[in-house]
Amino acid sequence: xWAAILPCAVQAKQFAIVADKANSTSNLTAxxxxxxxxxxxxxxxxxxxxxxxxxxxxxxxxxxxxxxxxNMTPEQAHAFVLxxxxxxxxxxxxxxxxxxxxxxxxxxxxxxxxxxTQDVNVVKIDGKLPVEQGxxxxxx
Amino acid sequence: MIRKASICxxxxxxxxxxxxxxxxxxxxxxxxxxxxxxxxTAVFPLTTxxxxxxxxxxxxxxxxxxxxxxxxxxxxLRKAVRVDPDFAMGHEFLAQISLDxxxxxxxQEKAFATRNHATNSEQLVIEWYQDAADHKLxxxxxxxxxxxxxxxxxxxxxxMTTWWLFNQSQFERASAIYERSGITDSPGLINNMGYNYAAxxxxxxxxxxxxxxxxxxxxxxxxxxxxAEILRLAGRFNQSIEHYRASLVINPEFYSSQFGIADTYSxxxxxxxxRKEYEVxxxxxTLPELQQILWKTREATTYVREGxxxxxxxxxxxxxxxxxxxxxxxxxxDTYRQMAMFEQNPKQALVYxxxxxxxxxxxxxxxxxxxxxxxxxxxxxxxxxxLKMGNKQMANxxxxxxxxxxxxxxxxxxxxxxxGAAGEVLFSEHKYDEAISHLEEDNNNPFSLKxxxxxxxxIGYSAGAKRTNDTLTNLNDPTLEQALVVPxxxxxxxxxxxxxxxxxxxxxxx
Numbered sequence: 189x190w191a192a193i194l195p196c197a198v199q200a201k202q203f204a205i206v207a208d209k210a211n212s213t214s215n216l217t218a219x220x221x222x223x224x225x226x227x228x229x230x231x232x233x234x235x236x237x238x239x240x241x242x243x244x245x246x247x248x249x250x251x252x253x254x255x256x257x258x259n260m261t262p263e264q265a266h267a268f269v270l271x272x273x274x275x276x277x278x279x280x281x282x283x284x285x286x287x288x289x290x291x292x293x294x295x296x297x298x299x300x301x302x303x304x305t306q307d308v309n310v311v312k313i314d315g316k317l318p319v320e321q322g323x324x325x326x327x328x
Numbered sequence: 329m330i331r332k333a334s335i336c337x338x339x340x341x342x343x344x345x346x347x348x349x350x351x352x353x354x355x356x357x358x359x360x361x362x363x364x365x366x367x368x369t370a371v372f373p374l375t376t377x378x379x380x381x382x383x384x385x386x387x388x389x390x391x392x393x394x395x396x397x398x399x400x401x402x403x404x405l406r407k408a409v410r411v412d413p414d415f416a417m418g419h420e421f422l423a424q425i426s427l428d429x430x431x432x433x434x435x436q437e438k439a440f441a442t443r444n445h446a447t448n449s450e451q452l453v454i455e456w457y458q459d460a461a462d463h464k465l466x467x468x469x470x471x472x473x474x475x476x477x478x479x480x481x482x483x484x485x486x487x488m489t490t491w492w493l494f495n496q497s498q499f500e501r502a503s504a505i506y507e508r509s510g511i512t513d514s515p516g517l518i519n520n521m522g523y524n525y526a527a528x529x530x531x532x533x534x535x536x537x538x539x540x541x542x543x544x545x546x547x548x549x550x551x552x553x554x555x556a557e558i559l560r561l562a563g564r565f566n567q568s569i570e571h572y573r574a575s576l577v578i579n580p581e582f583y584s585s586q587f588g589i590a591d592t593y594s595x596x597x598x599x600x601x602x603r604k605e606y607e608v609x610x611x612x613x614t615l616p617e618l619q620q621i622l623w624k625t626r627e628a629t630t631y632v633r634e635g636x637x638x639x640x641x642x643x644x645x646x647x648x649x650x651x652x653x654x655x656x657x658x659x660x661x662d663t664y665r666q667m668a669m670f671e672q673n674p675k676q677a678l679v680y681x682x683x684x685x686x687x688x689x690x691x692x693x694x695x696x697x698x699x700x701x702x703x704x705x706x707x708x709x710x711x712x713x714x715l716k717m718g719n720k721q722m723a724n725x726x727x728x729x730x731x732x733x734x735x736x737x738x739x740x741x742x743x744x745x746x747x748g749a750a751g752e753v754l755f756s757e758h759k760y761d762e763a764i765s766h767l768e769e770d771n772n773n774p775f776s777l778k779x780x781x782x783x784x785x786x787i788g789y790s791a792g793a794k795r796t797n798d799t800l801t802n803l804n805d806p807t808l809e810q811a812l813v814v815p816x817x818x819x820x821x822x823x824x825x826x827x828x829x830x831x832x833x834x835x836x837x838x
Binding site for chain 2: 200204300301302303304305306310317318319322326327
């Protein structure tokens with residue numbers, strides 16, 4: 189009798205942009221985020237170097253993120269990340285991304301919303317948090 | 329049957345203390361917990377000044393989890409928090425397993441108010457649930473993960489996190505937590521994970537869970553009933569019926585299995601047999617009012633599945649009249665709304681929606697939240713009917729009302745109704761990217777799934793379209809929405825010519 193409450197397997201994913209606790213930036217525009225991920229913006233306002241960390245760009249989750257951010261096919265995105273190894277770090281898991289960000293001043297990462305821990309700050313995009321309507325990094 | 333909540337057999341770090349010793353005892357508990365952090369033996373603490381309250385909670389959890397006695401467990405938890413009104417986790421357990429929404433809210437408030445009597449770990453759990461209740465997910469999730477990181481092998485923590493994530497549709501994450509926990513002998517957890525794997529359409533794993541569940545509780549009906557439901561979700565209808573019948577052999581009073589048989593026949597397309605089975609259930613069991621209405625609605629839906637709209641109208645009208653007599657405004661409104669959904673004439677559909685809205689305004693014997701959610705569903709239906717009539721102005725004005733409601737009421741179901749309606753309007757305007765962002769939010773609704781698949785197709789995202797098509801095609805849910813969308817969708821997908829199209833994508837057109 190409870191089948192009706194069983195949710196479907198299709199679920200819109202939401203990704204959070206995270207920074208270390210000492211980072212005072214609480215909001216980025218989508219355009220700024222794209223510049224950071226394309227290595228066109230490499231420093232925070234306080235001068236610290238930005239290091240991007242994300243999971244394997246060929247994973248389904250990161251494909252979605254890169255499609256939203258860079259408007260690239262999975263193959264293009266993978267090649268792009270490989271070509272920018274000095275600016276973009278690749279970690280095995282969300283936990284590894286969070287560990288790196290929480291211990292690396294200037295680091296910025298992208299993780300699944302449900303991986304969040306209290307060790308990092310969530311950065312808004314265009315003034316919106318992941319759960320808010322119209323948030324940039326959500327999709328299927 | 330998946331229980332509303334289930335609690336695993338837990339190992340409790342006993343912290344029985346006098347009030348005057350509270351702070352020092354809490355310190356000891358916290359120290360013990362943190363010293364064993366991440367160790368397989370780390371157990372979640374429970375803090376109460378009363379040995380009797382602790383005993384009652386243990387008894388309630390055992391009843392609830394392993395003996396499928398939710399009502400008894402709730403009664404015992406109520407006693408426990410009467411014995412120690414400062415037992416914060418006692419209140420939290422009650423908030424989580426109560427079937428009464430007012431009690432859920434009240435007990436959550438009490439858990440939050442008394443949390444300073446508990447350890448830091450217990451406080452984290454209570455604050456996580458409180459944040460979730462307040463729709464503060466960004467704050468809730470880190471707390472959940474921090475508790476999980478402290479007690480990754482504690483059955484209770486594993487249950488709390490996996491169940492919460494299941495309800496958030498985070499199935500992969502829930503299964504990963506379960507698999508890492510190494511827990512293999514908790515019937516309640518096994519039952520829940522069976523449904524979790526089924527939701528991921530990993531039916532081999534789901535059936536393995538059900539085999540274990542049946543083996544652990546061979547004299548209980550619920551494992552057979554759950555097995556049957558999961559088989560039905562997988563489309564294995566004949567086996568599903570066998571398990572429902574096995575459940576009734578164990579306990580002839582387990583009425584959900586009788587109605588499960590009826591629902592399954594209906595999904596199989598055998599509406600005559602389905603109605604016979606519903607009638608057996610109605611004759612044999614005295615049902616609570618809401619259950620009676622639920623299965624009468626399912627029975628009425630058999631006529632929709634047959635395309636007998638006169639028969640459906642008569643059956644649904646009888647339910648609406650019954651709900652009116654019983655002064656159940658929400659059920660009456662919902663029935664009229666459903667009548668509007670299958671009504672072929674848009675003008676008549678608007679008449680039904682008017683009656684539905686009038687019933688919500690009466691609001692008799694219904695929670696305010698339920699009435700508000702129903703009104704959101706009615707507005708969504710109004711948008712749909714307006715679009716069918718080609719009346720953009722009407723669609724937009726109802727969408728604006730719905731948007732304002734969703735914005736102000738902070739309720740997930742109302743927000744989903746808004747997303748579904750907004751997606752539909754945007755799709756009709758050929759704004760597919762914008763439509764997708766809304767339709768992806770309303771992913772439990774067959775109408776939205778159908779439009780989502782079409783929108784993906786329109787923007788050339790064929791992987792998304794295929795995945796959504798597969799989800800929709802395999803949706804075996806005995807609801808009116810499924811009846812109105814899925815069988816026709818399957819037929820069009822299989823034989824596009826039968827619905828006037830030449831290609832598979834034509835089947836996606838509204």
